[in-house]
Every structure is written in structure tokens, then in C-alpha cells.
Amino acid sequence: MKISVIGAGAWGTALAVNAAARHDVVLWARDAVQAARMASARENARYLRGIHFPSGLAVRAGAQGDLVGGAELVIVATPMAALRGQLEGLRGTTVPVVWLCKGVEAARAPAGDEPSFGLLAHEVQAQVAPGLAAGVLSGPSFAQEVAQSHPTALVAASPHAAVRDALVEAFHGPSLRVYANDDIVGVEVGGAVKNVLAIATGLCDGLALGLNARAALITRGLAEMTRFGAALGARAETFMGLSGLGDLVLTATGDLSRNRKIGLLLAEGRSLAQAVASLGHVAEGVYCARTVVQRARHLGVDMPIAEGVVALLDGSQSTAAVVAALMGREPSAEGS
Numbered sequence: 001m002k003i004s005v006i007g008a009g010a011w012g013t014a015l016a017v018n019a020a021a022r023h024d025v026v027l028w029a030r031d032a033v034q035a036a037r038m039a040s041a042r043e044n045a046r047y048l049r050g051i052h053f054p055s056g057l058a059v060r061a062g063a064q065g066d067l068v069g070g071a072e073l074v075i076v077a078t079p080m081a082a083l084r085g086q087l088e089g090l091r092g093t094t095v096p097v098v099w100l101c102k103g104v105e106a107a108r109a110p111a112g113d114e115p116s117f118g119l120l121a122h123e124v125q126a127q128v129a130p131g132l133a134a135g136v137l138s139g140p141s142f143a144q145e146v147a148q149s150h151p152t153a154l155v156a157a158s159p160h161a162a163v164r165d166a167l168v169e170a171f172h173g174p175s176l177r178v179y180a181n182d183d184i185v186g187v188e189v190g191g192a193v194k195n196v197l198a199i200a201t202g203l204c205d206g207l208a209l210g211l212n213a214r215a216a217l218i219t220r221g222l223a224e225m226t227r228f229g230a231a232l233g234a235r236a237e238t239f240m241g242l243s244g245l246g247d248l249v250l251t252a253t254g255d256l257s258r259n260r261k262i263g264l265l266l267a268e269g270r271s272l273a274q275a276v277a278s279l280g281h282v283a284e285g286v287y288c289a290r291t292v293v294q295r296a297r298h299l300g301v302d303m304p305i306a307e308g309v310v311a312l313l314d315g316s317q318s319t320a321a322v323v324a325a326l327m328g329r330e331p332s333a334e335g336s
Helices: 010-019 032-041 080-089 121-128 143-147 161-171 184-206 211-231 236-240 242-253 258-267 272-279 284-299 304-314 319-327
Strands: 002-006 024-028 057-060 073-076 097-099 134-138 152-157 176-181
Touching: 002 010, 010 024, 010 073, 010 143, 010 161, 032 057, 073 080, 073 161, 080 097, 080 121, 080 284, 097 161, 121 134, 121 184, 134 161, 134 184, 134 242, 152 161, 152 184, 152 242, 161 176, 176 184, 184 211, 184 236, 184 242, 184 258, 184 284, 184 304, 211 236, 211 242, 211 284, 211 304, 236 242, 242 258, 258 272, 258 284, 284 304, 304 319
Parallel strands: 002 024, 002 073, 024 057, 073 097, 097 134, 152 176
Antiparallel strands: 134 152
16 A cells, blocks of 8 residues: 655654555655655654664655655644645545544634634535545554554544545554544544643642542543533544543553643643743644633533633633632532
8 A cells, every 4th residue: 555644743753654564655744854864864863763764664855746646545644733734735635635633723713604613623624625535543642652563552533434444454453453433523522632631630640639630630521522522413432432531541641641741841830831842742732722612612511621721821820720610610410
């Protein structure tokens, strides 16, 4: 199988390395200098130092029109903020197109009938490239471990069976299991909201609130995620799977989690700017927390943990005030 991966960050590189053991893969970098450096060194020293590129992996840089080439599957491995532009450039592509980003697009200024809240990735695709056979590859996964062939399970989500089948063929292998799911709404909601909740869990751990508090936060966060997803048309059972509970547990507790790290740094007293600058990578939860809360308010969905994260990121409440607000909520039934 011939695969094009657009975006040479950590996650795009990790999947390209994993797939290149069995397929012909081209990894496209935006920066020609970076592409030449990776091609020469046979590694992505900036994001995955020490991970050697297999012989089946080629590295290139080029114009948007060159990216598909003779590929049978196109993977868009850019942050959420760049997805719209990439999909616009892929209009007319006849092979499956799949994105990896986990987040919600920032709200755009309304134009005509466009909504004033941020969109999930499949909603962006429906706006700018509705003719694509498209989907998402998601689930609990750190790039470093996938690149090192550690056992991992992912979800291939799309309304198109051909897209799900292409992802299984491309990535299902000895170290990587890929499960198919047609609930793209649920899979994308899980991937986006878990990043916001991981910031909250990092804050909890950084403040040494204890393991009881962490367990409560993850569990109630899952309830928020499920309510939000259900309001958007997702199936509740999706959130008990890999892209919901699985990704939430990994991102909220794993030491490689960038979003959890943001919470830990904020608990230390760092400013948001200082915390983000120290990472060197994108932490999608920082960018999509506000849009998740904005969309939830529009839908009438209660998301107190996400609201607390936004208050903290905006600087309108201190860490102590956020914790006090969550603990001071009125009693309610667990299912609410």
C-alpha cells in the first residue's frame, strides 16, 4: 500500500515509521530544510530523536498539489488549526483522506449561515471538502511508544466502510491493533474533550489533591464527555471504548501527556504562556478548551470541569478557586 503522511510532527512521524515496516510511505514536511535534514539523518531529531526511519519511508517537501501523488491513502497529521487549509487543498482527492488531530476548531467569525462556534474535524471537512471519503484515526497513543512498536490499540472512525478498511489495512499489524467504528462524532468528541480533562487532572496531581480526587475527576470528566457527545449525536457506548475512556485515562495519567503537563506546570505557579513555551509541542487542550465550553453552552450541556479549566486558562480564577467551585457544587444524582 502507498501512503502519504502530511505533517512531520511527532505523531505523523510515528505512524509513518510504524507503517513503513510494511508499506511504502512518504512523509511530507512543510519545511524543505527540515525534510532534507530528516532524509539525511534518517530520523526526526526534533520530535522523535533516536527513532530510525525504515527503508520504506521517504521524506519530502513540496507544493500542496504534490502531496497525494500515487498514494492509496492520505493521512493529514497537522494540528487542528491547520486542518481546514489542508482539506481545502485536497478537494477532488479520490482516495481515502484521514486526519489525526484531536480537538475543536477555533470559532470563526460568522458568515451567512455558518455557526459562530468551533467545529469538530468532520464538520470542517463537510464544509470545505464534502466530496472526500474521509475519517479519523484516534485512540490512546503516545507517539514515542508507537514509533518504538510498543503494543497499541487505535480506532478507525468513518461513515465510509472503505475508509475504515483502508486504515485497518495500513496500520493493523504486530504491534498495533486497529478497531473500526462508524461513530465519527463520538470518536472525535472523545479525542477533543480528553485533552481538556487532562489539564484538569494535571492540576489535581500538581496540587497533590490525592488519588481519590484524581479518580473522581476522571470519572466525572467522562460523564461530561458523554453528555457533550450525546448532545451532538454520538452513541454513549463509544465513550466507554478506546477513543473515550481509553484515551482519557492515558492522557490524564501518562507522564508523556502534554496536556497533563500543562496542568502540572500551572499548579507550580507558572503562567499559561510559560507552560506552553516549555513544551515545544502543541497541547491541543489549551486551544480547544474554550471552544468545547462555548459549544457545550450553545447545546445547554453542563460541563463544570471544562468550565473550570477555561477559567484557569483565562486567568479569571485561581487554582484554589477552581477546586473550591467544583467541590462546592450542589448535590446531584450520579447519572446527571
